[in-house]
Amino acid sequence: MGWKAIARSAVGTSHQKQKIPIPCQDCGNYRIFKDVIVGAVADGAGSAKYSHFGAELAVETVIKCFADIDKQGFSQPLSEMEAKEVFTKFVKDVITALNKKADNNDYSVHDLACTLLVFIATPEWVAAMQIGDGFMVVSSQDAEYQLLFEPDKGEFFNETTFVTSANALEEMQVQVISGKKEFICASTDGLEKVAIRLSDWKPHAPFFKPLEEYLRETDKPEDDEKYVIDFLNSERLNSRTDDDKTLLLCLFGKEI
Template identity: 30%
Template sequence: MRWKITGSSVTGRSHADRGETGQDCHRAGCIRIGDNEYFIGLVADGAGSTTHGGQGAELACGCMYDRITNALRVDGDISRIADKEIRGFVTASRDAISAEAEATGKRLKDYACTLLGAVSGQGHTLFFQIGDGAIVVSADGGEYDTIFWPEQGEYANTTSFVSDEQFLEHLGICHRDSTPCEIAIFTDGLQTLALSFAQKKAHPGFFRPLFDALRQHPDGGFLDFSGQLSGFLTRDDVSARSDDDKTLVLAVVTQD
């Protein structure tokens, strides 16, 4: 079993019109341990009301990716990564953000960001999430399942962040003894296109063409397809539905 992956983060029209950079970030890759290959995908969305949310998102993704990679190299088995360890990894990401805030004389909440991730391979998958955005999977390329429904705060357009004081209370963790054939991880800029909030379901028509295109793309074409994905995310009809930053990570299982 092998993974084919791609990902893109694009600046939303609302930021671009103000001359601002985007505040989304993603990290995605595969690591091989012995004969086994594992997919790691992370996305984070800096809070729009912050001054350094994008930096917080980058720090959170980088720290979490390193922690997960190290854990896999030690244990060689996703199922051995306990919930306590995931909470520790997220806490370490928050600590990294806090250290940056202190070093620059900023407040921790100036770096507020969400954090979503998936780790999959060899018959086990681990998911975790703080805040909005979503992780969508398919076992057989048919029905699409949303792991955690996007968390909405008490007021409109609010959610939970890694920087929150009670951040661990809002951390969702899910283990599944299976390897999905398709995984999508995305920030809230794509929620209105990818999800039906009335039915609380993912839209197959949004995901299926993207997964099919990735599966059919030649091996080794990560960068080329990433460019195509960026073009899709910045299309006028997509931007008309959401002017927010958009991040999407896709992964499909292919045969050796």
């Protein structure tokens, strides 16, 4: 038994059509520490000049921050207050890293603005946090898919909270779920309208089931990435969303 995971991103068609193509402003990554996995996904603000750097740095910082933690304390489920303390440290470290990069390159930290989704999962529980939009969905075998947070869309259309926002920590959503959750999917908002039913924020099962089956049937997803890459770049998907797209997929189960 163990975790299997893969994280991949694709540039949105709207970025590819620009006279000067815009790089992918999404980033996703994970690390596995025995039976604990930490994952992070960030989406750079479209209006921020260097947000692709910000998203990458935010994800890298979260992974490093968790790697430096004594993971013995994760043998028991975190309380929501404990989880909030852990995630607050992550966010503060991210903000520090973004400010340092901005200072070193002589631009505003808001040029690095990005959303941030993070989860810590063991075979018995999941702790998750979200700042801004995007989504995280979990499930156990043969159970319904569960959306952890409603994406933060702000007061106006296309508005959300970023890690660099003054109210980022106040707007941070945190949840701890006890009980085995085998499948986890974290994604940026580029896939929201195809993966989530926006009328009631219910996950669209036909979107997630093939992805879960792919993980169940693949021994080492990182070495067998064609399915995810082809899916993210497919004409069918790009006809429904022109934004950058990131998928971070995790499964705890038997090794093939």
